[in-house]
Amino acid sequence: MTRVGVILSGCGYLDGTEIHESVIALLSLDREGAQVQCLAPDKPQLDVVDHRTGEAIAGETRNVLVEAARIARGEIEDVANANAADFDAVIVPGGYGAAKNLSSFAVEGPDSTVDPGVEKLLRAVHEARKPIGFICIAPNLAARLFPGVDLTIGSDPETAGALETMGAHHKACPVESFVCDEKAKVVSCPAYMLGPGIKDVAAGIEKLVGEVLRLASSP
């Protein structure tokens, strides 16, 4: 049974994990027979956004791990305590949380840094030659940690340019497909960076999950 860590970043696309993307990934992993462990940083979110209005709520604080537990139905661990040896692969769904809470990309762009617990796990998994899947805006982490990696965030020129500045090679990619850097074992897909709808996003994520599991079982 392939053991996959899924790194969440809250619960809701404006301040945390994109909910559709994460549930589609969890469903696809379960259907493929993988064993999943959800992970998240145990720290305050960068902000809390009212998803009806799109406005940040001044003075409100929420914890990334506690909110991510809503998606994980309570079955979630602090990513800072995760051990790369316990996983055959890792997948990181998108949502602004992947650029606000897993890294500072939403604020600092090409000068961003990655959350220490997330960085430690992703580096160790990568160094062990295990695959990592990045969805939507989550490839910002790959650009920072694995310079020269091939990846996609869809087609947005500004975001793609920021990833190129960080040393990544951006490949334009339609929503129903993915980009695979075979050498780095890094897989990415655009999801809601492109949209337009949940079934389109699901098509790409299901293929990404399949590719990550294929890489996890190949030498």
Add this chain to the structure above:
Amino acid sequence: MTRVGVILSGCGYLDGTEIHESVIALLSLDREGAQVQCLAPDKPQLDVVDHRTGEAIAGETRNVLVEAARIARGEIEDVANANAADFDAVIVPGGYGAAKNLSSFAVEGPDSTVDPGVEKLLRAVHEARKPIGFICIAPNLAARLFPGVDLTIGSDPETAGALETMGAHHKACPVESFVCDEKAKVVSCPAYMLGPGIKDVAAGIEKLVGEVLRLASSP
């Protein structure tokens, strides 16, 4: 194009909508070509629960509609303003929110009442002979509003007994299937009332969506 209202009750299974169930329903509806409008009551949640510990958080309040907007990516309307003529069918995912925020079933059991906006819409849709799908614990609404209806919440004797006390006819049902009351055009499936996992829950919800859409297009 079949127009389907999806009534959400927050965001997270312990105090709102079950996230997996709602996303699976939205994905299935999109794949079947339905046009979806998410709806929720604009009022405070009954409570806010820490999904890591399972404990209610004293003193914290969240709004049902604002939290549900996380699942709906902001595309959501107040259910109190919904017009039955705008929908060919309605689906209500589960989670404790369907028994805490859409009704008082979690607290009052067989003596529970339904949120006025939800009651008005469901009664009008039902009287117009349009189908309604209820997932997980959401059939508590059908038991209250449509006495004598055939439904399922899976196999839990206590919950089934409460629905029977309200006048419903409970049918035991496996997670990958559904119960259809053809006369009432009410479809229900157990989902996380039974579990055990997301792929099992998805199997039942996808069939429920198919059955609701079939009923919506039959005279």
